[in-house]
Amino acid sequence: xxxxxxxxxxxxxxxxxxxxxxxxxxxxxxxxxxxxxxxxxxxxxxxxxxxxxxxxxxxxxxxxxxxxxxxxxxxxxxxxxxxxxxxxxxxxxxxxxxxxxxxxxxx
Amino acid sequence: xxxxxxxxxxxxxxxxxxxxxxxxxxxxxxxxxxxxxxxxxxxxxxxxxxxxxxxxxxxxxxxxxxxxxxxxxxxxxxxxxxxxxxxxxxxxxxxxxxxxxxxxxxxxxxxxxx
Numbered sequence: 001x002x003x004x005x006x007x008x009x010x011x012x013x014x015x016x017x018x019x020x021x022x023x024x025x026x027x028x029x030x031x032x033x034x035x036x037x038x039x040x041x042x043x044x045x046x047x048x049x050x051x052x053x054x055x056x057x058x059x060x061x062x063x064x065x066x067x068x069x070x071x072x073x074x075x076x077x078x079x080x081x082x083x084x085x086x087x088x089x090x091x092x093x094x095x096x097x098x099x100x101x102x103x104x105x106x107x
Numbered sequence: 108x109x110x111x112x113x114x115x116x117x118x119x120x121x122x123x124x125x126x127x128x129x130x131x132x133x134x135x136x137x138x139x140x141x142x143x144x145x146x147x148x149x150x151x152x153x154x155x156x157x158x159x160x161x162x163x164x165x166x167x168x169x170x171x172x173x174x175x176x177x178x179x180x181x182x183x184x185x186x187x188x189x190x191x192x193x194x195x196x197x198x199x200x201x202x203x204x205x206x207x208x209x210x211x212x213x214x215x216x217x218x219x220x221x
Contacts, residue, residue, distance in 0.1 A: 095155075
């Protein structure tokens, strides 16, 4: 079953923060986050394997809630290079991706 | 090192024809995945190989779709009697072990069925 992402789209000014949410109706084994720029393949950001886990690098971080049915991606002090479509992928013996969140960062 | 490669990059075919799409995973990666992505949507899972065997083919939409990985490396996705609704970008990814590892995506094959 496909996870639900929100919001569908967000527009930011450079330096602003954003949160992208991903939820599932069932408990998950892991959550994967990818970013895809137009006309390119998805690029891996991070995987969260355990409920309660939080990860981050640079100014992008994510959390995976205790009940393992929801994850959030946090982008702080956004840069122009953050623009793209963000997908969460949820794993329960297969991989289902959400419909994506289109993020646009403007100068 | 080389990433995941896919050929052809573009394929235009007529309704009813047979097509083959090829994926070369990263060397040493035992897991290989096929997805298809329609415009404005996330990748849709098709099939997952662990080594030579299809560990999960639950995403294949119908029996016109088939995929093989005979030597545990290169994989071919085969579509028979193509339909206009099969038009999409077909993405291949590989990972070192399984779903808990990073999936590295190839550039995709854009299939257009006229």
